[in-house]
Amino acid sequence: MGRWEPNARGRLEQAALELYGERGFEQTTVAEIAKRAGLTERTFFRHFADKREVLFAASGQLEDLLVRTVIEAPDSTAPIDAVAAALEAGGAALYHERARKRHTVIVANAELRERELVKLASLASALAEALRRRGVTDLAAQLTAEAGIAAFKVAFEHWVNEPDEKDLPQLIRESFDELKAVTAGK
């Protein structure tokens, strides 16, 4: 096991998810993660900014997908519906088992929940920016994006918590319908 084993980053992600799941986030040291991946602590921090970030490596790709979907929506599509379509597409790209495992680790620790909020806020920012490029007002873009993320969040939580696996895009659609109802004063 010399240096240069392939996919150091992926090995670190795998080792971290395992250890966080086995003994908890706080009870795991970065040195242990690195050791399981056959690397050193210093190398861990070359790949990830901090101990939490290793769980959120995929969020950048998700962001790209959302932005692309909003941009590619027909001009006639209302902003809220473009955001809904993007989040449904994002939801369709998630694997239930992996998402559930990861979510279990995250909800068990305050620092990880905190970081997840940052990632969701980042998604909202990206969605808002994409809407602005469609000519949507700044205010409307921010509100649409934030409200959309709220709908996604609620749907996602139901998805990972319900015993019988449902279709996430379908749950997202229902969540948006409910959002429209409550903001209409229902």
Add this chain to the structure above:
Amino acid sequence: MGRWEPNARGRLEQAALELYGERGFEQTTVAEIAKRAGLTERTFFRHFADKREVLFAASGQLEDLLVRTVIEAPDSTAPIDAVAAALEAGGAALYHERARKRHTVIVANAELRERELVKLASLASALAEALRRRGVTDLAAQLTAEAGIAAFKVAFEHWVNEPDEKDLPQLIRESFDELKAVTAGK
């Protein structure tokens, strides 16, 4: 300056806000804050769970105010309007100058922005719980609360960034109006 000077907690808050403003959050050590307050580092951590929390001591009171306002709203009030009323009341309780100073410190640092998201999420949770006690469905309560917080967030940012001071509750009302418009597909 023996022990037992009054209001240790308040002195720590004041010293922290000053130092974070003067030289930045990262460039300030907890030992320095404690020293300026005439205390030791260990005592700082007896009053605040971590270095960031010292800036968010007031958020608990704000949460109480929001919850109370939702609960006291007339039964006939729609959930979204009860939330709007609560956030307007919360907005009315903020002082522009102090809020601006604090917000400047927070936006300048990623860790502090992260913590602020946690506080906003906590407010959303509390609002949702208050709505549930009014008999609102779980799903509707979560969505209403989250969307309401989004409206507040947008209004608050405008308030602290606009050069001419506007009325925060008024901005919040306008933000809710816009929220209702965009979720209606406008």
Add this chain to the structure above:
DNA sequence: GGCACGATGTCAGTGGCTGTCATCAGCATA
């Protein structure tokens, strides 16, 4: 074979945060 470059290892250091125990102010009570 030699060389450039990027990935990794090694080491020392800073600072956030915690556990533990000693110490001290204030208060009650004998």
Add this chain to the structure above:
DNA sequence: TATGCTGATGACAGCCACTGACATCGTGCC
């Protein structure tokens, strides 16, 4: 007034996340 109790603070040692600096190793290219 002495004594004892309680809660806040100090002092100290220690863990670990994270960083900077420099050495070392692999790989590809000439």
